[in-house]
Every structure is written in C-alpha cells, then in structure tokens.
Amino acid sequence: MDAxxxxxxxAAKPSLRGKAVVVGGLGPRGVVATASYEARRxxxxxxxxxxxxxxxxxxxxxxxxxxxxYREVSEQVMALLxxxxxxxxPLSLDxxxxxxxxxxxAWDEVSAEAVGLxxxxxxxxxxxxxxxVGLAASKxxxxxxxxEAKPDGLVLIRPGTERALLAPKxxxxxxxVGPATGDHLxxxxxxxxxxxxxxxxxxLVRLLGKAHGGHLYAMALAHDERPVVAExxxxxxxxxxxxxxxxxxxxxxxxxxxxxxxxxxERLRGAGRSGRTVVLKVRRYDFSTLTRSExxxxxxxxxxxxxxxxxxxxxxxxxxxxxxxxGVGVSGLADYTQEDLFAQAAAAEEAEDVxxxxxxxxxxxxxxxxxxxxxxxxxxWMAGHDVRHAEFGAGWxxxxxxxxxTVRFETPYSTGPGRVRTFAVxxxxxxxxxxxxxxxx
DNA sequence: TCTGGGGTCCTCATCCCG
DNA sequence: TCTGCGGGATGAGGACCC
Numbered sequence: 001m002d003a004x005x006x007x008x009x010x011a012a013k014p015s016l017r018g019k020a021v022v023v024g025g026l027g028p029r030g031v032v033a034t035a036s037y038e039a040r041r042x043x044x045x046x047x048x049x050x051x052x053x054x055x056x057x058x059x060x061x062x063x064x065x066x067x068x069x070y071r072e073v074s075e076q077v078m079a080l081l082x083x084x085x086x087x088x089x090p091l092s093l094d095x096x097x098x099x100x101x102x103x104x105x106a107w108d109e110v111s112a113e114a115v116g117l118x119x120x121x122x123x124x125x126x127x128x129x130x131x132x133v134g135l136a137a138s139k140x141x142x143x144x145x146x147x148e149a150k151p152d153g154l155v156l157i158r159p160g161t162e163r164a165l166l167a168p169k170x171x172x173x174x175x176x177v178g179p180a181t182g183d184h185l186x187x188x189x190x191x192x193x194x195x196x197x198x199x200x201x202x203x204l205v206r207l208l209g210k211a212h213g214g215h216l217y218a219m220a221l222a223h224d225e226r227p228v229v230a231e232x233x234x235x236x237x238x239x240x241x242x243x244x245x246x247x248x249x250x251x252x253x254x255x256x257x258x259x260x261x262x263x264x265x266e267r268l269r270g271a272g273r274s275g276r277t278v279v280l281k282v283r284r285y286d287f288s289t290l291t292r293s294e295x296x297x298x299x300x301x302x303x304x305x306x307x308x309x310x311x312x313x314x315x316x317x318x319x320x321x322x323x324x325x326x327g328v329g330v331s332g333l334a335d336y337t338q339e340d341l342f343a344q345a346a347a348a349e350e351a352e353d354v355x356x357x358x359x360x361x362x363x364x365x366x367x368x369x370x371x372x373x374x375x376x377x378x379x380x381w382m383a384g385h386d387v388r389h390a391e392f393g394a395g396w397x398x399x400x401x402x403x404x405x406t407v408r409f410e411t412p413y414s415t416g417p418g419r420v421r422t423f424a425v426x427x428x429x430x431x432x433x434x435x436x437x438x439x440x441x
Numbered sequence: 442t443c444t445g446g447g448g449t450c451c452t453c454a455t456c457c458c459g
Numbered sequence: 460t461c462t463g464c465g466g467g468a469t470g471a472g473g474a475c476c477c
Contacts, residue, residue: 004477024445025445025446028442028446029442029443029444029445031443031444031446033445033446033477034477038444041452046477047444047477048443048444049442049443049445050442050443051442052443052444054442054444056448062473089477091445091476092477093477094477095477127456148447168462175475176450176474176475176476177475178474178475179474179475180473180474180475181475193453194451196474209451209452210451211450211451211452212451212452212458212474214448230466231450234448235448235449235450236448236449236450237447237448238446238447238448239446239447240445240446240447241445241446242444242445242446250442256453258459275471277469279470285445287444289472289473290471291470291471291472291473292470292471293469293470293471294468294470295469323467325445327446327447329447329448
C-alpha cells in the first residue's frame with residue numbers, strides 16, 4: 001500500500017485529500033510513522049522526529065495513528081491476496097509476498113501481469129486506496145520492484161534481467177542493508193550492487209560476517225531462493241513506552257515496569273501463547289539502551305510470574321540520571337503453559353496477583369490525581385480520531401487545547417470538505433466514535 | 442522540542458556438560 | 460584425574476524493517 005496510514009486518513013477525511021498529512025506520535029518525543037506524498041515533498045519522511053517534521057511542513061495536518069482502521073483495511077487487502085494463493089506472507093499491515101504459482105493464479109509473465117493489474121483494481125474498489133505491485137521470480141526482486149512501482153503502479157522484472165537491473169544501484173536498495181552496513185561497505189569502497197558482486201563472497205564474509213556477508217553476496221547476484229511462508233508464528237511479544245519526560249523516581253520506575261508486564265501478559269494471553277524468557281528493556285536519559293533477561297524453568301502466561309521476573313531484572317539496572325523508555329517482553333513462546341510442579345502454587349498466588357493489580361491501579365489513579373496538570377479530558381480528543389455529535393453527526397478531531405476541541409464534520413463519503421466547529425472538551429453532546437469504513441457498504 | 446513501537450535475525454561471550 | 464574441545468543454552472547487544 002502506498003503511504004498507507006496517511007492515505008487511509010486522506011480517504012477518511014475529504015478535507016485532507018491532496019494535502020500534506022503526517023501520521024505519528026504527537027507527544028514531545030513522537031516520530032513520523034507515515035507522511036503523505038504531499039508531505040514528503042517538504043522533506044518529511046518516516047522515523048523523523050515530529051519536531052523536525054513540523055519545522056519542515058508547519059502547515060501539514062498532524063494526526064495520531066488509528067490502528068483499528070488500518071487493521072481493518074489490511075484484512076480486506078490480505079483477503080484479496082489469499083484469494084490468489086494459499087501462500088501469502090504478510091510483512092506488515094500494508095505489505096505481503098504472494099506465491100502466484102502456488103495458487104495457480106499465474107504461470108508466466110503475461111498471466112502474472114494480468115493478475116497484478118486486476119489486484120490493483122480490486123484493492124482500489126474494496127478499500128478506496130491505491131496499492132503497488134512488484135512482480136518477479138524471487139522475494140527480494142519482487143520487493144525492489146514494488147518499491148519502484150510506488151506510488152500507484154506495477155513493475156514486472158523479467159527473469160534473467162535482474163542482475164543487470166540491480167548492478168548500478170546503491171547497495172542500500174538491498175533489503176538488509178541499512179545505515180550501518182551501508183557505511184561499512186562504503187568504507188571498503190563498495191557503493192553499488194555490482195561492486196558487491198565484484199568483491200566476491202570471501203571479501204563480503206570478511207567484512208560483514210558469515211551470515212550477513214554470504215546472504216548479501218547472494219542477493220547481489222539476484223540469488224534468492226527463499227520460499228514464501230504463510231502464517232509464521234510470532235517469536236516474541238513485547239510492549240514499551242517512551243515517556244514525555246524522563247522518569248527519575250525509582251518507585252515510579254518500578255510501578256511502570258509492573259504495568260508494562262501486565263500489558264505484555266495481556267497481549268500474550270490474547271494470542272493464546274505463553275513464554276519462557278522475560279526481557280526488560282531500559283533506555284536511559286542519554287539514549288543508551290540496555291536489556292536484561294531471565295529464562296524461567298518453563299513457559300508462563302501468569303502476570304504475577306512475569307511481573308516478579310521483570311522486577312528482579314530491574315533491580316540489577318542503574319536508573320540514576322533518569323529513564324526515557326521502559327519495555328517488558330516475553331520470548332521463547334509456546335502454545336501452552338507448562339503444568340509443572342509449581343502450577344498449583346501459581347494458581348494459589350493468582351488471588352494475590354489480583355489484589356496487587358488493584359493496588360497498582362489505585363496507586364496509578366492516585367498519582368494522576370496528584371498531578372492535575374495532565375489534563376485528562378483532552379486525552380479523549382486525540383487529533384484525527386472519530387467523534388459523533390448529537391446534532392452535527394460524524395466528524396473527527398482537528399485539534400484540542402485550553403478546554404476546547406475543534407471538530408470537522410465530514411465522513412469518507414462526503415463530497416467535499418466538511419464544516420468546522422469548536423466545543424468545550426466536556427460538551428455532553430460530543431462522544432468518541434468508531435472509524436467508518438473507507439468505502440460505503 | 443532528537444531520536445516510536447513492535448518485531449526479526451545475527452554475533453559474540455560465557456557457562457556448563459560430556 | 461587432568462585437559463582439550465565441541466556444542467547447546469543463555470544473556471547482551473546491535474542492525475534492520477515497516
């Protein structure tokens with residue numbers, strides 16, 4: 001999908017069509033998740049700090065991501081892909097590999113191109129958004145083709161032409177070559193894909209190590225036999241938060257770690273999994289990041305067990321100077337919880353856990369009350385989120401501040417920009433609403 | 442107003458075991 | 460019994476991707 005989050009927002013909000021739109025975290029430490037093509041013209045791109053984006057494109061619309069909506073659209077697209085082949089490998093919400101031969105949807109260049117064209121039309125019809133298609137004989141080349149196809153295009157790379165096509169390009173187009181590897185290669189005088197191939201496998205392995213070097217050399221020769229793998233089980237589950245202001249208070253740090261552990265277990269259980277290794281992540285005030293992990297005797301999905309492990313790990317970490325991010329993760333996932341000797345004891349502790357949790361929630365609420373500067377009312381009105389007004393109907397939050405919230409009343413089906421009105425943040429006629437489908441049913 | 446969140450994979454060091 | 464060594468498990472960190 002092309003500039004997926006931003007395109008979805010433009011489809012949902014007619015007043016933003018053709019305008020610079022930036023989706024990402026809006027807090028003081030937010031970064032850009034996706035910029036619309038209009039915003040990219042100002043130099044805004046993903047992973048850029050929001051402050052920098054605002055300086056480059058002060059008039060762009062800045063919105064918070066709405067993952068619910070993106071997931072729904074993603075499901076529609078994935079369903080179209082699965083109709084082509086049982087072998088669909090999603091890479092993210094907006095990207096996937098499809099093995100067209102396995103689905104007998106295509107068997108040569110002509111049939112593949114026909115399938116690609118039809119798919120793009122279907123995506124547009126079903127979701128209202130544009131997607132790009134890259135067709136090739138391997139995953140790597142198909143991925144590069146799809147990048148070239150963006151936005152709103154289709155690129156087919158004929159088998160046999162891959163090497164010549166890749167040769168003059170920067171090493172950075174190869175998947176797996178980021179800033180660090182790019183620099184490494186540049187220092188060795190290797191700038192293009194052709195130069196990787198000329199350097200030879202031994203030299204690549206010497207520079208980058210066995211796995212990475214060998215892999216990269218194969219890629220440069222357009223050798224990529226990796227199969228399309230459907231439904232891969234995830235290998236870890238984690239949650240993390242970056243705080244608007246560094247946390248110095250050790251007690252508060254402990255409390256945050258407990259909350260993160262609970263959220264992590266919630267997600268773990270939601271996925272019907274359990275895990276054996278608990279990982280604590282701490283990013284300090286100076287952006288240095290460290291992780292500490294502990295492997296348990298068996299997999300668990302018990303919040304008490306994960307919380308205790310996370311707390312133990314935290315005790316081994318120096319947080320003087322402050323922390324900007326905390327995270328808790330679980331890896332070594334299994335589909336079951338081991339019924340070991342301690343299962344009984346764990347069940348007995350469950351009651352205690354619930355009490356602990358209540359205590360933690362109470363503590364947190366108390367902390368919020370103690371800090372009224374948080375302005376909780378405006379938390380409800382996040383820029384870009386859907387609302388409904390008893391009199392004016394469906395709309396979205398354009399902005400909020402100093403006790404007011406500004407709403408634009410329009411839907412994905414409005415023919416032009418909607419009207420704007422401002423309300424008090426506690427207006428009883430205004431309430432949060434669910435996202436509307438981008439295409440009218 | 443410098444730097445998100447959720448993942449994957451690889452490497453290297455260390456420890457333990459046979 | 461001492462020593463060498465390979466290999467798995469574990470833990471930490473880094474690069475990369477969307």
